[in-house]
């Protein structure tokens with residue numbers, strides 16, 4: 268129960284509704300008990316008339332009175348039951364939404380490393396599955412438990428006062444029912460968790476095969492993939508059947524145990540009526556109704572216990588993420604204006620999860636407005652340099668300085684908002700091209716969108732689409748080519764007017780003429796922007812003010828294009844190779 272304590276702050280937020288809900292539950296149950304009492308009274312009036320104790324007129328007036336009471340109590344009990352759900356279930360939906368918002372906000376605060384360590388499916392489950400299990404506790408479980416407590420507190424004393432020994436006999440089967448339902452609910456919960464797992468396996472499988480449909484078709488793997496799906500589906504069916512089997516016990520068990528209680532009422536109550544222990548026949552009718560009325564709340568005690576256990580397990584999982592502190596912390600509250608000078612001093616960086624040391628004693632400097640190109644084999648640490656500049660990670664040792672200040676002493680938001688980052692795989696949202704370009708600059712005008720799309724040499728492609736800038740991308744929209752995606756992504760980075768532009772192999776999918784065009788435009792627009800270009804191509808690097816060559820995380824060569832082609836080394840080899848390719 269300790270984990271569930273973290274929900275108290277949400278309960279406090281909606282305390283008035285909950286308190287009102289509590290009184291409404293009491294009112295609803297009191298009127299429900301009154302209903303039974305009036306039915307008992309009606310039976311007694313009829314019985315007295317049949318015995319000749321009262322006249323027909325008294326019978327009529329008695330019946331009318333109790334029927335009207337019955338009607339009133341039924342209507343009020345119905346109204347309060349409705350209000351009870353309105354209060355408590357509505358609060359549970361509020362808390363569910365708040366909890367989802369809080370989990371989502373926490374996810375956004377967490378650093379990139381967190382996303383590398385945890386699987387997306389797991390992150391999604393905590394915000395959907397786990398939160399809805401917690402909601403079952405916050406809403407239905409609390410409501411039914413309250414309902415049961417109020418009902419026990421009103422019905423059992425009433426029964427006891429009316430017929431003490433009969434009360435004891437009729438209540439005997441109820442704890443057995445509660446325990447049996449608890450055991451059954453636990454089993455149902457266990458099996459439905461397995462069913463859920465299979466459901467998500469099926470979803471992942473289908474999603475992946477639809478995404479990879481082109482590969483499946485071109486390798487004519489339809490048959491095999493179908494076979495895998497059919498097997499998974501068969502296993503899932505088996506798990507569903509296992510679940511259905513235990514679920515099928517639920518109602519028979521309840522009906523059986525109610526039946527046993529009813530039998531006891533009729534048998535023992537009948538005997539007590541005959542020997543005069545119970546004087547009114549109406550008491551027997553009331554008892555049968557009470558037993559039926561108590562059955563569901565008794566069953567809910569078992570059911571609610573299993574819901575609370577499941578909610579606790581889910582809340583533990585949610586808290587695990589809510590308690591994680593972002594690895595990257597902002598230490599400076601006030602905004603820091605950024606000019607764009609970047610200095611690396613002996614920077615070494617090791618990725619926590621793989622223990623790979625991606626950078627080893629890297630030192631360089633780029634001044635505001637200059638262009639630095641980083642060239643190197645795959646896996647040599649180029650992207651890592653860009654990630655460190657954006658503080659997606661913090662260095663293991665050494666120092667990065669921005670405008671002469673250690674990067675950790677710069678306001679994180681100022682730093683990131685002054686960077687235009689074009690990652691290696693340009694990610695575009697399922698939205699229009701215009702909205703994708705405006706992503707980081709929502710206030711930008713249509714003219715600005717067009718101007719930056721022109722600078723990124725993608726305008727002419729966009730206007731060729733039927734809907735131009737309003738063309739929707741993504742699953743239900745158009746698919747852009749790799750080069751088009753890269754260029755839309757460059758336009759997105761430029762529109763934010765960044766002080767630092769980071770291009771991570773962002774021109775790899777465009778031809779060399781377009782590359783040239785974009786780089787010339789960049790040099791014009793971004794004259795006061797520090798630009799770092801990561802590339803495998805000499806053509807992207809040759810005009811840079813400074814070029815560094817990385818190999819296995821170390822800088823092996825550096826200088827200008829002319830200096831580097833004059834030295835033996837990786838740059839010269841690459842230059843020769845790419846010149847030969849161009850000529851052939």
Ligand SMILES: Nc1ncnc2c1ncn2[C@@H]1O[C@H](COP(=O)(O)OP(=O)(O)OP(=O)(O)O)[C@@H](O)[C@H]1O
Nearest residue numbers: 383618620621623625644645646647648649650651
């Ligand atoms: N998020 C990560 N977690 C763990 N290890 C990583 C991560 N990202 C990169 N690495 C490792 O760090 C090393 C440097 O990777 P990096 O992506 O910086 O290389 P790169 O030079 O940009 O390569 P490429 O040219 O292929 O993009 C590689 O060995 C890589 O496997």
